[in-house]
Amino acid sequence: MKIQDVIATINQMQAEGVIDCYAIGGAVGATFYLEPVATLDVDIFVAFRAEPGAIIVSPKPLFDYLKARGATMMGEYIMVAGWPVQFLPPGTPLVEEALGQAVVRDVEGIPARVFSAEHLAAIALQTRRAKDKARLLQFIEAGVLDAQRFQEILDRNSLVDTWRRFERQFLGEQQ
Amino acid sequence: MNLQKILESKRALRQVHAARPIAEKLRMLDVLREREVAIRGTGTPSTAPGILREAAVPWHPKSK
Numbered sequence: 029m030k031i032q033d034v035i036a037t038i039n040q041m042q043a044e045g046v047i048d049c050y051a052i053g054g055a056v057g058a059t060f061y062l063e064p065v066a067t068l069d070v071d072i073f074v075a076f077r078a079e080p081g082a083i084i085v086s087p088k089p090l091f092d093y094l095k096a097r098g099a100t101m102m103g104e105y106i107m108v109a110g111w112p113v114q115f116l117p118p119g120t121p122l123v124e125e126a127l128g129q130a131v132v133r134d135v136e137g138i139p140a141r142v143f144s145a146e147h148l149a150a151i152a153l154q155t156r157r158a159k160d161k162a163r164l165l166q167f168i169e170a171g172v173l174d175a176q177r178f179q180e181i182l183d184r185n186s187l188v189d190t191w192r193r194f195e196r197q198f199l200g201e202q203q
Numbered sequence: 204m205n206l207q208k209i210l211e212s213k214r215a216l217r218q219v220h221a222a223r224p225i226a227e228k229l230r231m232l233d234v235l236r237e238r239e240v241a242i243r244g245t246g247t248p249s250t251a252p253g254i255l256r257e258a259a260v261p262w263h264p265k266s267k
Contacts, residue, residue, distance in 0.1 A: 029236065031229045056232065063220035064228045066235035111236070136226040169214065170221055 029110025031056065034070055035140045037094070037108050046093045048075040051130035052142040053116075053123075053151065058163055060133055061145040061172045069105060069112040073127050073143075076117060087115055122147070122154055122185045146178040153182075153190055165198060 041047050051057070054071030076085045094106055105112035118124040126147035132139050143151070149167040152160040167173055182188050220228070 029233055031232055032226065056229075059228050059232060060225055061221070063217045064231040064235060066239050067232065068236060068239060133225060135229060140225075166217075170218070172221075 031070065031109070031111060032135055032138060033109035034111050034113060035135060036138050037097075038072060039139060041090065041093060044093075046090055049127065049130075050074045050141055051127050052140060053126070053148065055163075057143050057148055058166070060140075060142045061148070062163075062166050062170055069114055070108075071114050071116060073116050073118055073123060075127060085117075087117075090115060120154070122150060122181070122187075125181070125184070126151060144177075145172045146174055146181055149173055149178060150181045150185065150187060153187055153194060154185070156190075161194070161198065164194065168199070 035052070038047075038050055042050060051073050052060075052070070053073050054069075055065055055067035056070050058065070074087075074090070076087050076090065091101070091106060094108060095101070100107045102112060105114055107113070118127045126143045129147065130141045130143050132141050134140075145167060149164050152164040152167070182191050220231075223231075
């Protein structure tokens with residue numbers, strides 16, 4: 029199983045017009061900026077391409093493409109290169125913005141489109157699960173966030189109060 | 204035992220890992236997942252009730 033093969037497959041899908049654009053999120057996305065943390069799956073955020081004449085945008089062409097190339101469905105995941113991959117639409121304005129402003133990183137000659145560190149941190153703040161809070165603290169501790177860019181994302185997405193609460197709860201002693 | 208010193212050394216180790224080339228870090232994820240699967244005995248995140256798992260972002264289609 030190789031995550032680089034997953035990225036190469038997604039790039040191929042984009043090159044062949046199956047998807048418009050994509051960005052890697054979740055723990056795999058965070059690994060582009062932080063130390064690697066064990067994860068079981070890969071979260072790929074995609075703008076699904078509308079089928080001609082269809083009112084509802086469907087992920088079906090994407091699954092058909094992968095299944096034709098040997099990928100198998102496993103619950104809500106599709107197995108690509110040995111990894112369970114979850115394709116997710118941008119369900120909030122923040123994730124939509126993150127998808128539009130994703131950055132391209134080179135992985136030994138393979139381009140990988142990944143959420144910016146600031147967007148990953150803001151998404152973690154918005155999602156608010158325990159592991160997201162831990163991830164946000166990792167981003168802060170690692171010093172990889174551009175403070176101004178992060179603040180602008182918080183402002184645009186009505187996350188300023190949430191950030192203040194997070195600061196009080198976890199960063200109080202640093203104030 | 205100096206807890207502060209221990210925490211600092213852990214932080215330094217994390218920074219060393221974070222600074223590795225991305226391809227190397229992704230290979231580490233491959234290995235970490237293999238290990239996780241071996242321990243759990245399953246290749247996909249569990250959907251059993253009561254088990255905490257990463258939830259998908261809710262999908263709200265744009266209204267025109």
